[in-house]
Amino acid sequence: MxxxxxxxxxxxxxxxxxxxxxxxxxxxxxxxxxxxCQNPSGISPYGGEEATLDDIKKRLxxxxxxxxxxxxxxxxxxxxWKAVAHLADYAHKSGKLAGISTNGTIxxxxxxxxxxxxxxxVDVKAPPTIPDVLGRTxxxxxxxxxxxxxxxxxxxxxxxxxxxxxxxxxxxxxxxDKPEHIVAVAESLGKIRSIRLNQFRNTTTLxxxxxxxxxxxxEKLLKLAKMLASKYPDLKVKxxxxxxxxxxxxx
Ligand code: SF4
Numbered sequence: 001m002x003x004x005x006x007x008x009x010x011x012x013x014x015x016x017x018x019x020x021x022x023x024x025x026x027x028x029x030x031x032x033x034x035x036x037c038q039n040p041s042g043i044s045p046y047g048g049e050e051a052t053l054d055d056i057k058k059r060l061x062x063x064x065x066x067x068x069x070x071x072x073x074x075x076x077x078x079x080x081w082k083a084v085a086h087l088a089d090y091a092h093k094s095g096k097l098a099g100i101s102t103n104g105t106i107x108x109x110x111x112x113x114x115x116x117x118x119x120x121x122v123d124v125k126a127p128p129t130i131p132d133v134l135g136r137t138x139x140x141x142x143x144x145x146x147x148x149x150x151x152x153x154x155x156x157x158x159x160x161x162x163x164x165x166x167x168x169x170x171x172x173x174x175x176x177d178k179p180e181h182i183v184a185v186a187e188s189l190g191k192i193r194s195i196r197l198n199q200f201r202n203t204t205t206l207x208x209x210x211x212x213x214x215x216x217x218x219e220k221l222l223k224l225a226k227m228l229a230s231k232y233p234d235l236k237v238k239x240x241x242x243x244x245x246x247x248x249x250x251x
Contacts, residue, residue, distance in 0.1 A: 004056060004083035005029060007041070007048045007075060011063040015246075016071040017099045017119055018166070023063030023070050025056065025087065027077040032103055032147075033139030034125065035207030036172050036200050042075040043206070053083060057090050069097035069118070078102050081109035088116040101168070103138075107153035114157060120165045122192075126176040127184030128152045137175045139206065155188060162191035171216050171224065172200040182224050186232055195228065196238040196246070197221050218243045225249035 007026040016024050028048030030037075041047055060070060070091045072084050077100055088098035099119030102110065114120065126137035128148040135144025158165045169185050171177050176185075186195060199221055202211050221239040229237045230251035237249045 002053045002083065002086065003050045004053060004080050005045070005048050005050050006056070007039075009056070009059050009063075011059075012066055013071065016073060016101070017069040017097065020068045020097060021066060022097075022099065023060060023067040025070060025072050025077075027072065027074040027080050027083075029079050030074055030076040030103070031079060031105060032076070033206060034137065035139050035205065036170065036175070036202075036210050037139075037206040038201060038204050039075070040204065040206040045079075048075075053086055056083075056087060060087070060090065060094070064091075064094055064096055067096070069099060071119075072098070072100040074101070076103050076106070078106040078109035078113065081106070081113055084109075084113055085116055088113070092116075102154075104154040105138075105147055105150045107150055107157055110154050111157045114161045117161075118164060120158065120161060121168050121196075122154065122158060122165060124151065124155070124167045124169055124185045124188060124195075126169075127181055128155070128188050129184050130181065133176060133181060137172065152188070155190065155192070159191050162193065165192045166194040166196060167192055168196050168198060170198040170200050171221060172210070173213050173216055177216060177220075177224075179224060179227060182228065183231065186228050186235060189235075193234055194236040194238075196240055197225055199239070199241040201242060215242070222249060226251055 005028040029045035091098040097118040101121040126134040131144035131148040
C-alpha cells in the first residue's frame, strides 16, 4: 500500500488556499535549508510519521465535510509528488479543489503536478538571476547556481499555468530585502502576474542567529510592494504581515 511521510494534517485553514476553506496536508522533508525556516522539524526526511494514502484519504473525507479544498504544504510536498498527485486526483473525485505551496526547486515534479492542481504558490525566495543571493537565502551558498537553474526551469514550466500561480517571497533583512532583489524577483516571473511578499518572522528559525534579526516592518513591506505595483501595473501585489494578515497593495 502506498505511503507518504507527513508532519501532520490540519482539518481547517482559511489562510492556505486563497478564498477557500482548506484542509492542509503537511509533508515531511525538504531539500533546502533556509536559515529563516519557521518549521525546522519538517526538514529531515526521517521525521514526522508514515501514513498510508488510504488513511490520508479517510482524513480528507472527514475534513471535506467542511473544507472546499486540500492544500499540500511542507516541508516540500513536491519531494513526494506521487502521493500529491494521487491525493489531488482524490480531491477532484470528491468534488474539491487542490493546491500546493512549493519551493520551486524540483521542476520534474512540478511538471507532473501542475496540470492536476488548481492553485500553485511557488516560492521565489530570491532572484534566480542573482545565484549567490539565492544560495544564501536558501541556506545552500555553494549551490546557488544549481538552485537558480532549477527555479528558472520551474518558472518556465509554470508559464503555461500562470493564471493559477502566485509567487511568494519572504523578505528577510540582510538576505534578500534590497529593492533591487525584489525587482529582480518580479522580473523573473514572466506571465505569472501575482506575487505576495511575506514578512519574515523570528520566533522559530532554523539558524538561531536569525532569531536576533528584527522582522521587516509592515511599512517596509508596503514600500517594497508599492514600488512593484507602480513599476508593474499588471502585477497583483500583496503583502502578508503578522500585524494585518494579507493585504493587496496598489501604487
Ligand atoms: S522555509 Fe525553506 S527549508 Fe523551510 S520548509 Fe520551506 S523551503 Fe524548506
